[in-house]
Amino acid sequence: xxxxxxxxxxxxxxxxxxxxxxxxxxxxxxxxxxxxxxxxxxxxxxxxxxxxxxxxxxxxxxxxxxxxxxxxxxxxxxxxxxxxxxxxxxxxxxxxxxxxxxxxxxxxxxxxxxxxxxxxxxxxxxxxxxxxxxxxxxxxxxxxxxxxxxxxxxxxxxxxxxxxxxxxxxxxxxxxxxxxxxxxxxxxxxxxxxxxxxxxxxxxxxxxxxxxxxxxxxxxxx
Numbered sequence: 001x002x003x004x005x006x007x008x009x010x011x012x013x014x015x016x017x018x019x020x021x022x023x024x025x026x027x028x029x030x031x032x033x034x035x036x037x038x039x040x041x042x043x044x045x046x047x048x049x050x051x052x053x054x055x056x057x058x059x060x061x062x063x064x065x066x067x068x069x070x071x072x073x074x075x076x077x078x079x080x081x082x083x084x085x086x087x088x089x090x091x092x093x094x095x096x097x098x099x100x101x102x103x104x105x106x107x108x109x110x111x112x113x114x115x116x117x118x119x120x121x122x123x124x125x126x127x128x129x130x131x132x133x134x135x136x137x138x139x140x141x142x143x144x145x146x147x148x149x150x151x152x153x154x155x156x157x158x159x160x161x162x163x164x165x166x167x168x169x170x171x172x173x174x175x176x177x178x179x180x181x182x183x184x185x186x187x188x189x190x191x192x193x194x195x196x197x198x199x200x201x202x203x204x205x206x207x208x209x210x211x212x213x214x215x216x217x218x219x220x221x222x
Contacts, residue, residue: 026130026171027122031075032220033083033130033169035179039067041089043185043209047098050190051202058203059098065091065110067211073120081120085136088113089207099155099200103148112187112207113141114161128177130169137162142189142205153199159189169217179217184210 027033046060069087076082091110096102116138124131140161146153165183172178190204191197 025125026128026169026177026219027075027081027125027132028221029075029077030221031073031081033071033073033075033081033217034220035069035071035073035167035169035181035215035217037067037069037071037179037181037213037215039181039211039213039215041065041067041209041211043091043207045091045093045098046206046208047200048204048206049100049202050192050204054202058100061097062209063091063093065089067213069213071118073118079122081118081122081132083118083120083134085114085116085118085138089211091207095153095199099203101153101199103146103151103153105148108144108146108153110142110144110205113143114187115139116161116163120167128171130167130171132167133165134167134183135162135164140187140189142207155191155197155200155203156194157189157191157203157205158194159187161185161187165211171217171219175219175221177217177219178214180212180214182210182212 042064045063047058067089071085073081073083089112094106095108096106116136118134118136120132120134122132140159142157144155163185167181170177186208188206
């Protein structure tokens with residue numbers, strides 16, 4: 001009777017430990033992770049004249065901007081994940097230096113948009129901490145639209161972006177935590193074949209740099 005009692009108790013403890021550790025992992029197969037963050041970026045902002053007669057670099061300068069992405073990630077296995085990122089960056093530049101025109105303030109607000117497919121490898125995972133590296137590739141766009149003295153300056157350029165980064169998630173509670181990421185990226189865009197532009201129609205835009213961001217993360221288990 002004592003042997004059966006001991007065996008049953010050990011079995012209950014093992015079942016409890018298995019359930020606790022499997023649920024407690026910050027990342028595992030079947031996890032759905034959602035991260036919302038804000039941050040800053042520092043990049044070499046470069047424009048080139050791609051017109052048929054005057055091709056060449058217009059200007060390249062290291063400038064800072066702000067960043068605001070949304071990341072969704074799904075656990076394919078114990079270590080690997082796949083995900084999607086939708087993000088936007090904001091830069092302020094002088095159009096007279098970068099795009100061949102000027103307005104009354106000699107300033108335009110540049111918005112970049114990206115949508116990427118991400119592949120992640122989770123290097124270290126325990127109850128609260130999830131440290132991973134990621135590689136992303138997708139579509140990219142650079143836009144601005146300014147109205148000045150009844151004149152509208154509109155520009156859209158489309159292209160691609162590649163990004164590599166390191167992500168960290170620390171869960172304060174079982175499904176809620178804080179998120180941080182540092183990344184490096186290369187993005188190129190061109191207004192070729194884009195209709196409706198009223199400014200800088202022969203100017204391509206390349207933005208290459210790094211970003212640091214932080215925010216909140218949420219975990220949903222299957």
